[in-house]
Amino acid sequence: MKPADIEALVDLFGKSGWDELHIEIDGEELFLSRDSRARGAGAGAVPGTAAPMAAAPAAAAVAVAPPAAPPAAAAAAPAARPAHWVAIKAANLGTYYRAASPEAPPYVTLGARVSAESEVCMIEVMKLFTTIRAGIAGTVREICVSDGQMVEFGQDLIWIEPA
Amino acid sequence: MGINRLFVANRGEIALRILRTAKKLGLETVLAVSDADRDSLPAQMADRAVCLGPAQATKSYLDIGLVLHAAKATGCDALHPGYGFLSERPELSRRCEAEGIIFVGPRAGSIKALGDKLSAIALARAAGVPTVPGTDHIATVAHAQAAAKEIGYPVVIKASAGGGGKGMFRANSPADLAARFDSASREALAAFGDGRLYLERFVEAARHVEVQVVGDGEGAVIHFGDRDCSVQRRYQKLIEEGPVTAMPAALQERLRAAAVQLTSFAKYRNAGTVEFLYDVTRQEFYFIEVNSRIQVEHPVSEEITGQDLIALQLSVAAGQGIGVTQEQVRVSGHALEVRINAEDPMQGFQPRPGRVTGWAPPAGPGIRIDSHIRAGDLIPPFYDSMVGKLIVHGSDRSAAIEGMLRAIRDFRIEGPKTTLALAAHVIGHPDFADNRFTTRWLEDKALPAYLKE
Incomplete structure (x- = not known):
């Protein structure tokens, strides 16, 4: 998490009606609460370890967050995803396509099993098409972008639950 | 043909400078950023900032395809390249024109004609603008002395085929030319496989x-x-x-x-x-x-x-x-x-x-x-x-x-x-x-x- 991401989250939290916010990204945790006594109970409960399961109970309490800021990292963070899921991210700006052509079936759908070599989508830059591979074996759990949408560098495209 | 939404393909102070004028003129603005510049002041000031790619300029600011794609996908009708990066690439001007995007810069042909030093100098001569007085290839000491007399001392002798000081010397007099011309030609021949020399006026101050x-x-x-x-x-x-x-x-x-x-x-x-x-x-x-x-x-x-x-x-x-x-x-x-x-x-x-x-x-x-x-x-x-x-x-x-x-x-x-x-x-x-x-x-x-x- 970058300072700006944390700032954005604090801001988001301040404007929300939530009592607590607990986020874990890449092993880094952020615990926000309106109750000053909650400090020990939140972050302190998982000292030092990046226990993937710790995020789950807190996440359940958090409603779906409206993505407030454009930076993909900050906006995507509050979603309720198990920590061991892995995002396939855009390697550059471009247009996302879920299928090789309008007539073709999509590369993947929710629940599909993929191998590291499986093609999962296509990114177009000025008529140059690059096929994106999963890079990891597992199950497609979430598709974050719609067909034909412009995506930015680093944006989450697809979440995979590793096998 | 007006501009409604301007794409700014640059970073730093010049991106901010362009955004300021665009805002003053009431234009909508989209700024291209690299991953390193997501939180920059220009990124905050633009109506929208889109991240092209990672921090390395070759994968973000210098990638013509990415820049054009971003400008099109965000509905911009004009593109300002700032300075540096892609600003003097004829290809960007040409491709903007092909995509119906106003390039805030010269036509591709002008960038080419002016960007190449020799063709720019030829253009200047054709337009009657003075260039550094000099000669074409000169073959002998006598030729060099005659040319130098016309151009005025001091002069500098340079190798036609290359730079780096090889075959180059400054001459303040006809005697200097006589003393060093042949050895300079040999030096140029050894260095570039081409012993031809030319002469230019030397600008001291x-x-x-x-x-x-x-x-x-x-x-x-x-x-x-x-x-x-x-x-x-x-x-x-x-x-x-x-x-x-x-x-x-x-x-x-x-x-x-x-x-x-x-x-x-x-x-x-x-x-x-x-x-x-x-x-x-x-x-x-x-x-x-x-x-x-x-x-x-x-x-x-x-x-x-x-x-x-x-x-x-x-x-x-x-x-x-x-x-x-x-x-x-x-x-x-x-x-x-x-x-x-x-x-x-x-x-x-x-x-x-x-x-x-x-x-x-x-x-x-x-x-x-x-x-x-x-x-x-x-x-x-x-x-x-x-x-x-x-x-x-x-x-x-x-x-x-x-x-x-x-x-x-x-x-x-x-x-x-x-x-x-x-x-x-x-x-x-x-x-x-x-x-x-x-x-x-x-x-x-x-x-x-x-x-x-």
Whole structure:
């Protein structure tokens, strides 16, 4: 998490009606609460370890967050995803396509099993098409972008639950 | 053909500068950023910022496909390339045109014709603009002596096939030519496999002077005065000022007219700079090259004319003409610009990226800061090290110098080392006050003295 991401989250939290916010990204945790006594109970409960399961109970309490800021990292963070899921991210700006052509079936759908070599989508830059591979074996759990949408560098495209 | 939504394909202070004018004109703005610049001030100021790619410029700012794709996908109808990066790539101009996006710059053909040194010099000759007097290949000492007699000593002999000083020598007299011509030819032959030589006038004391122009692409060009950028280190300008004050008035008029003549002849569209070498001893100027983009030092011209050059770029790009006449452009007072680079002059001008912990620029009448830096910002190591420009306008040159020295004293930058203290040393130097310097002065005299202190 970058300072700006944390700032954005604090801001988001301040404007929300939530009592607590607990986020874990890449092993880094952020615990926000309106109750000053909650400090020990939140972050302190998982000292030092990046226990993937710790995020789950807190996440359940958090409603779906409206993505407030454009930076993909900050906006995507509050979603309720198990920590061991892995995002396939855009390697550059471009247009996302879920299928090789309008007539073709999509590369993947929710629940599909993929191998590291499986093609999962296509990114177009000025008529140059690059096929994106999963890079990891597992199950497609979430598709974050719609067909034909412009995506930015680093944006989450697809979440995979590793096998 | 108007512009509604402008795509800014650059970063740093020039991105901010372009955004300011776009906002003033009521245009919507989209800024391209790399991953390193997501949180930059320009990214916050643009209506929208889109991340092209990772920090490396080749995978973000320098990727024409990404830039064009982003401009199209965000619905922009015009693209401003700033300076550096893709600003003088004919391909970007051509492809923008093919995609129906207004390129805020010259047509691809003009960038090509002016970007290549030899073709630019040929164009200048065709337009009747003086270039450094010289010869084609010369075969014998007698030929060289005859040519030198016409051109005037001192002259310099150069190898046709290459540079690096091989086959090159300076001659002050016919005897010098006779003594060294054959050995230079042999040296060139050994180095390049080609022993042919040519001869050029040697400019002993040179100043770098340039004229700011804006052309409408149809042959109408007006100038916005001239600038002197003779304080240089390794061809990098450190301090710029305008108007030129080291030249007789009549000659200065001819300089400006030559710049207009050349760019008008080329039917140049965009803001541009025509650069000249001024031979102080002979009191003559020679065309060097045209920079077909907005330049770092454009604020000098804006301060002495009160014009907004970015607005004029947008106007001519959109086919709406220059909008001002030569009579309306009046040069008044004097302006100095200092480039503030995060570099350490004591360590060979090594870049010093890092966190800017304190940033408190001066303010007041006549002071202008063009910078994208805020306290707490990180200067990323991936791009050039300029963190901003300090521009001071005064009623005349000495007032501008005084104002600049005061402004530098009041400028507080904490964190990285910068070139600001060196700028103060240069501007406070008696030679600078007396306007007694050439393009060699900083490296030969002022810098060594500064480094010894």
